[in-house]
Amino acid sequence: xxxxxxxxxxxxxxxxxxxxxxxxxxxxxxxxxxxxxxxxxxxxxxxxxxxxxxxxxxxxxxxxxxxxxxxxxxxxxxxxxxxxxxxxxxxxxxxxxxxxxxxxxxxxxxxxxxxxxxxxxxxxxxxxxxxxxxxxxxxxxxxxxxxxxxxxxxxx
Numbered sequence: 365x366x367x368x369x370x371x372x373x374x375x376x377x378x379x380x381x382x383x384x385x386x387x388x389x390x391x392x393x394x395x396x397x398x399x400x401x402x403x404x405x406x407x408x409x410x411x412x413x414x415x416x417x418x419x420x421x422x423x424x425x426x427x428x429x430x431x432x433x434x435x436x437x438x439x440x441x442x443x444x445x446x447x448x449x450x451x452x453x454x455x456x457x458x459x460x461x462x463x464x465x466x467x468x469x470x471x472x473x474x475x476x477x478x479x480x481x482x483x484x485x486x487x488x489x490x491x492x493x494x495x496x497x498x499x500x501x502x503x504x505x506x507x508x509x510x511x512x513x514x515x516x517x518x519x520x
Contacts, residue, residue, distance in 0.1 A: 382434050390424065391431050391477065401480040402436035404428075408473045419468030422503055425477075426462055429493035429505035432479040437489070437509065460490070460506040466497070473497050487511040 378394060390412060391404040406428060414421035437455075469475065479493040488510050495503040 378435070382431055382438055389431065390428050391435070394435055395476075397435055397439045399436065399440045399481075401478070402432050402439070403479075404432040404435060404477050406475050406477070408469045408471050408475060410471055415471075416468065419470050422464035422466050422469055423462070424469065425464065425475075425493075425495045425503035426459055426505050428475065428477050428495065429479060429491075429503075430457055430507060432477040432493055433481075433491045433507055433509065436479055436481065436491075437511070455512075456510040458508045458510075460508050461504075462506070463504045464502065465500075465504075466502040469497070469502065475502070 378389065378391065382389060382391075391406045393405045395403040395405060397403075408420050412420050412424060413427075414424050434455075474497065476496050477493055478496075479491055481489050482492050483490040488508070491507045491509060493505045493507065494501060495505070
């Protein structure tokens, strides 16, 4: 997603879009969000999972990508609640592919995650997220999300 394009900026707190508690929520700020994409930012912190020495294992970018995708999907669910439609609940998330271009993410580094829904078929979505530190691409994560469409039926 081009961050210069027009997108909705959330007027609601991250907590309303993402169910993660303070200890596991990695993203600090949502820059833009709509039902197709989200851009979030975070500063790498010492209390994060997978801290080693003065950095964090880049595999943490998978969780950051999932949380940014969750903000996008959460935005849609929040919008449905506001308009009176039932919001689907329950996700099954898989990592289709993850590529890391840094050996470590330095503590206090500023990371931007840009997640875009590339495919939607019923309750299935494929999301591609790009993670950057400044102008440097540090990771790319492809997620597959299966979401209950409100039927109450199990996924399988």
